[in-house]
Amino acid sequence: MKNFKPGQRWICNADLQLGLGVVQTVEDRVVSIAFMASGETRTYARQSAPLTRVIFGIGDTVTNMEGVAMQILTVQEENDLLIYSGKDKAGTVFTLPENQLADHLQFSRPTDRLFNLHLDPDKWFRLRYQTWLQGNQLSNSPLFGLLGGRTSLIRHQLYIAYEIGRRFAPRVLLADEVGLGKTIEAGMIMHQQHLTGRAKRILIVVPEALVHQWLLEMLRRFNLRFSLFDKERFATLEADHTYSNPFHSEQLVLCGLDFLCHNRKHIQAALEGDWDLVTVDEAHHLLWTEAESSPAYQVIDQLATCTPGLLLLTATPEQLGKTSHFARLRLLDPDRYSDFHRFVAEEQQFEPVANVVERLIDGQTLNDDHKHTILSTENTTQTRSLIATLENPESGAETDSQTRHALASILLDRHGTGRVLFRNTRAKINGFPERKLSIVPLPLPDYYDDCLTSFETNLLSEPQLLLYPELLYQASADNNAPEWIEIDPRIDWLNKTVRQLRPEKILVITASAQTACDIAFALKMLTGIHTPVFHEQMTLLERDRAAAFFADKDTGAQILICSEIGSEGRNFQFAHHLVLFDLPFNPDLLEQRIGRLDRIGQTDTINIHVPCLQNSAQMILLNWYHEGLDALQKNCPAGQTVYQQFKQELISAMHQRALESITFADLIKRTRQANQVLGEALERGRDRLLEYNSFRPHIAEQLYTTAISQDEDNSIQQYMESAFDCLGIHIESHRADSHRIEPSEHMTATFPGLPDDGLIITYNRNTALANEDMQFLTWEHPIVIHAMERILNTETGNATVSSFSHRDAQPGTLYVECLFVLDITAEVSVADNHNLPSIMVRTIIDEHGCSEHPTLDHDSINRNLTTISPHVASQVIELKKDAIKDMVADSEKLAQIQIPFITRQSRNRLQKTLTLEIERLKALQKINHSIREAEIRFFERQLKTITRALDSAQTRLDAIRVIVAI
Numbered sequence: 001m002k003n004f005k006p007g008q009r010w011i012c013n014a015d016l017q018l019g020l021g022v023v024q025t026v027e028d029r030v031v032s033i034a035f036m037a038s039g040e041t042r043t044y045a046r047q048s049a050p051l052t053r054v055i056f057g058i059g060d061t062v063t064n065m066e067g068v069a070m071q072i073l074t075v076q077e078e079n080d081l082l083i084y085s086g087k088d089k090a091g092t093v094f095t096l097p098e099n100q101l102a103d104h105l106q107f108s109r110p111t112d113r114l115f116n117l118h119l120d121p122d123k124w125f126r127l128r129y130q131t132w133l134q135g136n137q138l139s140n141s142p143l144f145g146l147l148g149g150r151t152s153l154i155r156h157q158l159y160i161a162y163e164i165g166r167r168f169a170p171r172v173l174l175a176d177e178v179g180l181g182k183t184i185e186a187g188m189i190m191h192q193q194h195l196t197g198r199a200k201r202i203l204i205v206v207p208e209a210l211v212h213q214w215l216l217e218m219l220r221r222f223n224l225r226f227s228l229f230d231k232e233r234f235a236t237l238e239a240d241h242t243y244s245n246p247f248h249s250e251q252l253v254l255c256g257l258d259f260l261c262h263n264r265k266h267i268q269a270a271l272e273g274d275w276d277l278v279t280v281d282e283a284h285h286l287l288w289t290e291a292e293s294s295p296a297y298q299v300i301d302q303l304a305t306c307t308p309g310l311l312l313l314t315a316t317p318e319q320l321g322k323t324s325h326f327a328r329l330r331l332l333d334p335d336r337y338s339d340f341h342r343f344v345a346e347e348q349q350f351e352p353v354a355n356v357v358e359r360l361i362d363g364q365t366l367n368d369d370h371k372h373t374i375l376s377t378e379n380t381t382q383t384r385s386l387i388a389t390l391e392n393p394e395s396g397a398e399t400d401s402q403t404r405h406a407l408a409s410i411l412l413d414r415h416g417t418g419r420v421l422f423r424n425t426r427a428k429i430n431g432f433p434e435r436k437l438s439i440v441p442l443p444l445p446d447y448y449d450d451c452l453t454s455f456e457t458n459l460l461s462e463p464q465l466l467l468y469p470e471l472l473y474q475a476s477a478d479n480n481a482p483e484w485i486e487i488d489p490r491i492d493w494l495n496k497t498v499r500q501l502r503p504e505k506i507l508v509i510t511a512s513a514q515t516a517c518d519i520a521f522a523l524k525m526l527t528g529i530h531t532p533v534f535h536e537q538m539t540l541l542e543r544d545r546a547a548a549f550f551a552d553k554d555t556g557a558q559i560l561i562c563s564e565i566g567s568e569g570r571n572f573q574f575a576h577h578l579v580l581f582d583l584p585f586n587p588d589l590l591e592q593r594i595g596r597l598d599r600i601g602q603t604d605t606i607n608i609h610v611p612c613l614q615n616s617a618q619m620i621l622l623n624w625y626h627e628g629l630d631a632l633q634k635n636c637p638a639g640q641t642v643y644q645q646f647k648q649e650l651i652s653a654m655h656q657r658a659l660e661s662i663t664f665a666d667l668i669k670r671t672r673q674a675n676q677v678l679g680e681a682l683e684r685g686r687d688r689l690l691e692y693n694s695f696r697p698h699i700a701e702q703l704y705t706t707a708i709s710q711d712e713d714n715s716i717q718q719y720m721e722s723a724f725d726c727l728g729i730h731i732e733s734h735r736a737d738s739h740r741i742e743p744s745e746h747m748t749a750t751f752p753g754l755p756d757d758g759l760i761i762t763y764n765r766n767t768a769l770a771n772e773d774m775q776f777l778t779w780e781h782p783i784v785i786h787a788m789e790r791i792l793n794t795e796t797g798n799a800t801v802s803s804f805s806h807r808d809a810q811p812g813t814l815y816v817e818c819l820f821v822l823d824i825t826a827e828v829s830v831a832d833n834h835n836l837p838s839i840m841v842r843t844i845i846d847e848h849g850c851s852e853h854p855t856l857d858h859d860s861i862n863r864n865l866t867t868i869s870p871h872v873a874s875q876v877i878e879l880k881k882d883a884i885k886d887m888v889a890d891s892e893k894l895a896q897i898q899i900p901f902i903t904r905q906s907r908n909r910l911q912k913t914l915t916l917e918i919e920r921l922k923a924l925q926k927i928n929h930s931i932r933e934a935e936i937r938f939f940e941r942q943l944k945t946i947t948r949a950l951d952s953a954q955t956r957l958d959a960i961r962v963i964v965a966i
Contacts, residue, residue: 005080007099037103113799124797132840145192148780159700161188168938169308175423199276206281208256226254247273277309288327464585466617485522505575535563551770587639617654628671638678737764798959801873809965816887820895823956
């Protein structure tokens with residue numbers, strides 16, 4: 001057991017960036033170490049503490065807490081504490097007890113390991129070098145945190161996530177139309193905020209029916225492992241007494257709205273949850289008027305008040321109505337949106353501005369009225385100059401375009417709700433496929449007719465059951481009656497259709513899990529081929545395997561049969577044929593079904609097949625959807641409102657099944673008229689200024705181009721194959737664009753996220769989208785992040801000896817290659833740390849003191865390496881120890897020249913970026929009251945913290961490679 005005494009100085013081997021620790025207290029089994037440089041105190045088990053005593057020797061240079069450097073002349077020990085004696089640069093001799101050593105002293109650990117022959121294989125040194133390089137690239141990427149999700153790269157989603165994700169504690173409303181990906185946008189924002197440390201604690205609140213869908217979506221797409229809280233889990237944690245607040249047991253929490261709102265304990269615990277960000281789905285169900293508000297609204301209102309960040313996902317403002325829309329904005333900023341009537345008046349003032357923005361973006365000319373609108377909004381030297389440029393006939397096309405975007409941006413920045421509300425529509429966003437409808441009338445079996453006839457006068461309490469005659473038949477048929485799959489013509493039609501469309505993929509959706517299983521059984525009896533099913537009674541693993549089997553292009557299934565609930569949230573857009581085996585009794589559910597294939601980014605026409613039983617409730621509903629709403633071939637924004645208006649008449653028509661009746665014809669006519677009127681009202685109510693603010697194409701295009709470039713870079717695969725090799729993780733080819741990884745017998749420590757039976761991984765986005773059972777490895781994946789942290793937070797790879805043969809290297813010449821890094825030990829938050837540069841300087845010097853070796857770059861040396869035996873390596877160190885010490889000292893001098901310059905560049909770049917952001921926000925705040933003071937304060941504090949951290953940073957030798965030319 002190590003001998004600890006208060007006042008001694010120790011370092012943590014597993015986390016060198018903590019700095020120099022001092023022993024605080026020593027007990028029988030544990031020791032407490034304070035790391036003043038990073039503001040942390042940690043407790044370790046004495047028996048297994050990953051700590052090393054720091055003892056400096058004669059000739060070493062150390063620094064005291066006042067920053068005075070001293071070269072050590074003698075070392076004495078009194079009561080187990082070291083006392084150093086030496087002289088400073090002026091020659092003054094003084095003593096320095098070890099407890100007065102500077103907390104951020106550098107340590108020559110690589111040299112210690114080198115001269116004690118604790119050497120590592122060269123591949124570890126190369127991996128360490130690549131890790132530092134990649135860390136620097138990631139810290140400089142404006143898209144870090146936005147590209148790691150299992151999502152398609154879509155311009156408007158990238159723009160929204162980039163615009164919101166870089167803010168401090170964003171408080172925004174996401175109100176895109178259905179199919180444009182609000183959940184994905186929210187996931188991207190939360191992923192980036194969590195990854196960069198701006199939101200450590202996140203709470204998601206959703207309707208109970210969507211809890212599991214959100215849980216899956218966050219895990220499968222973004223590797224965000226949320227913990228699902230319900231009343232049972234809450235009660236268990238409460239009884240355990242480990243946490244005073246059960247919500248404090250997890251950082252990422254997901255719960256249902258009913259769970260949260262119907263129990264006072266749950267509400268109070270959530271309010272005391274110390275969340276950084278709260279996300280609320282289906283926020284339009286939170287009811288509010290000027291006179292009163294619902295209990296759910298009141299709970300979310302209280303949460304919004306005590307939480308810095310808030311994301312609300314909701315229906316479009318046009319669908320909500322002005323009052324309901326204002327209620328959502330009021331949650332985001334109650335001070336800014338306190339008066340509904342003032343809000344309406346302000347919004348109306350922006351209509352002329354919206355017209356000008358539209359003309360600017362569409363490339364239309366501006367008349368005097370339009371120019372007057374611009375100048376009355378923003379009469380500055382800049383706007384007058386831009387208008388003059390626009391009027392100049394000699395301006396080129398590129399200048400004209402840039403001027404128009406600049407003017408539009410100035411006007412958009414003044415739009416009050418444009419900063420807190422993001423709403424895109426299908427009319428604005430390109431990329432949706434066409435829909436081709438095929439209706440197949442089929443004869444109604446007599447057995448079904450008898451069942452449906454019995455309900456023409458006896459109304460069902462659950463009228464949607466009329467749409468599923470196979471269920472009614474099974475509930476009423478006796479034991480001698482034939483199975484429904486033997487009498488239903490849809491089964492035979494589906495079997496023939498599958499054969500005709502082979503090998504094209506077909507997704508079949510039906511209402512119930514049992515019907516899905518029965519269809520699969522019938523097809524197997526008819527064809528002998530196994531047909532996978534996908535429903536809510538299957539485990540997540542079973543569903544993943546079924547989806548992967550369907551997605552496999554080569555040996556996978558041609559058809560997948562899904563239940564209504566089981567397919568929620570899943571993406572099958574690689575398929576282009578959708579069979580609606582029955583119809584849901586809700587236009588939103590119908591759109592959700594079609595949305596499994598009809599999603600933005602879909603490249604092919606969606607073929608929708610509807611086998612429909614004649615003289616049935618199905619045919620009534622089909623005609624109402626198709627002839628009344630036109631909801632099968634087009635998205636129908638007004639569908640749900642029209643449905644609520646005519647729901648009871650529709651139920652009556654489904655019971656009567658009189659397709660040709662005058663009454664039903666009149667219902668279709670009135671439905672069509674109501675849909676047209678509401679659709680035109682929605683179109684008139686479109687806030688085009690908001691649309692432009694929600695998606696600025698020129699910025700989005702730049703982000704998309706950068707994202708594609710990073711996506712196509714295969715450096716991560718090369719890096720991870722090296723990392724897996726070093727870490728003892730076995731990798732083998734699986735199939736096209738995928739690999740299998742699993743622990744090998746050489747794996748030195750457990751690896752989080754890697755089970756004993758291994759994983760299937762891919763680096764290809766399209767492959768990952770089609771195979772949800774595969775892990776999509778990006779620079780943001782937990783496995784990759786953990787690998788990089790393990791490589792840099794351990795000593796492995798920081799001391800190695802190699803040999804190489806190169807035309808520019810004289811055989812027998814000794815070289816030392818050093819990696820120096822900027823060691824930032826000042827106390828900074830995780831959010832600030834992400835913005836700090838990962839600075840690394842490489843030096844190479846020969847034993848003659850020459851450092852000018854332009855052809856001996858790192859990669860050139862690696863390509864010409866040869867193996868060297870441990871015996872020879874030890875001989876080199878023993879024989880050349882003094883020369884190597886001198887070469888390391890000279891290398892440090894070289895680094896000391898380079899690093900301050902690089903640090904100054906990084907500091908200037910960060911200061912410029914943050915200063916510009918602060919100035920931009922302050923300028924916007926003068927004309928747009930949606931800019932919160934907290935945002936400005938955050939960036940001001942970050943500027944001070946980062947400047948202080950860089951100013952106090954120290955140069956540290958991270959790794960040494962001794963190389964012998966042969």
